[in-house]
Amino acid sequence: MSLVLTTASVPDGDKVAYWNDAVSRTLVPMKVTPRGDGPFEGRIATDRLGYLQVSTLEADAGRVSRTPDLIAGSSEALVAVGVQTSGTATFVQDGRRAEVSEGDLVVYDTTRPYSFDYPQRFSTHVFQLPRRALGMPDSDIRQVTGNAIGTGDGFGAMLLPFLATLASSPADGYPPAVANRLAGNVVDLFATLIAERAHPGGTEADAPSHLVLRIHDHINRNLGDPDLSPERIARAHRISVRYLHRLFEGEGTTVGQLIRQRRLEECGRELARRGSAAPTVSAVAQRWGFVNPAHFSRAFRAAYGVTPREWRNLRTTHEHLGSLQALSAGDRV
Incomplete structure (x- = not known):
């Protein structure tokens, strides 16, 4: 059953603090700073599919940042794949800056600082998994972070509808054995995506x-x-x-x-x-x-x-x- 946290019934003066806590507990510790002066509205729904966590966020404009201090207090190394489903974002990690449009993918490592700037209300799917489950060299992951991956063609075009369907399907509808196998397939797809981007021109086989x-x-x-x-x-x-x-x-x-x-x-x-x-x-x-x-x-x-x-x-x-x-x-x- 999905865990759903929302600011809808929270007093206006407590919404930002509540949202910071909700996002940090559900994903990883982060700092959320709203852009506007009015009451902040946000909603996050989360499911687990084996060792894969699937979350959908909808929130008002703001900046989300993961700082070295917040990283120091985290125990598990995770890799995340975000799918921008509405709105835009500016994503920064590993010294690279990417403009993320609707339908784009981003890959990021929670053990290194990053930030997202959302200039207007947005929604996004976030897939989190233990980095060890991905089985990719750290050098390959670093080459992919800080980039927006378009889904108009290539492997991304095949991956996007699958991820969208997965994020909208209730995870409790799968038996545990099926959920674990499905999570493994998703990890394989992410590994293929990273290899394709880290070794363009077919050199990923090397x-x-x-x-x-x-x-x-x-x-x-x-x-x-x-x-x-x-x-x-x-x-x-x-x-x-x-x-x-x-x-x-x-x-x-x-x-x-x-x-x-x-x-x-x-x-x-x-x-x-x-x-x-x-x-x-x-x-x-x-x-x-x-x-x-x-x-x-x-x-x-x-x-x-x-x-x-x-x-x-x-x-x-x-x-x-x-x-x-x-x-x-x-x-x-």
């Missing part, structure tokens, strides 16, 4: 590919860590687990499968080595991150068709026969 190479290198360097997991990898690269999995959609494998595959390859290589001081099968498994010997044996057999011990015996026998054949050929020369 950033993910470089990141995938770094992740492959990270996996190879940490195969022996039994705690190596998608969660650890995502944390090390400051991205979300969701974005990590999305990066590997074009790799033909999952992150977990890649870790297991690389571990098995290293185990197979080491087990094939000859020598009187060759390590035991369990020692090889532990060295490459397998904690449970039975699990390692099953995984190895599934990958290579034989047990680790059979693999070692086959490889050793093959090399031994090869050596004997070479010696025999030498004797005949």
Whole structure:
């Protein structure tokens, strides 16, 4: 059920203070300064869709600002996407100034100062989500903030009607599982929008590919860590687990499968080595991150068709026969 806060029944002398508190509690702490001298009127309706918060604001002309002091008192890092549905605004963040018209989108980061100036009564939809859920590099987000994104064509044209419908639909009409999945789809759309704007000309593919190479290198360097997991990898690269999995959609494998595959390859290589001081099968498994010997044996057999011990015996026998054949050929020369 939507939470609706309005100044309609608040005494005129208390409306501005009430509105400041309502906006700060519903969105993030902000300062609202009205432009006119008369009674201030505002209304905000908010719903939650999983971890996505969807709000609609209608208010009189004024300035909304998020200052360093207000940011210092906030605990969660959020990214917001605003959709101007009526009126205009001047938006400032990260040293850039944008004139926002009806139908435009703006992206902003609540961990850095910003301001909106509304010269007349306005309405806007605001979509807020945890920045970690977005899974985008901070450098990409910074390139998009402080700009107005038109929705007359391109990806914005497809995104605008979807967001407008989402903002006008009651969130409590969706079962929790559907709401969470829908929120995830919205986050993917926002990530696509940011990537499109941060890497124009098709170069957005370059950033993910470089990141995938770094992740492959990270996996190879940490195969022996039994705690190596998608969660650890995502944390090390400051991205979300969701974005990590999305990066590997074009790799033909999952992150977990890649870790297991690389571990098995290293185990197979080491087990094939000859020598009187060759390590035991369990020692090889532990060295490459397998904690449970039975699990390692099953995984190895599934990958290579034989047990680790059979693999070692086959490889050793093959090399031994090869050596004997070479010696025999030498004797005949």
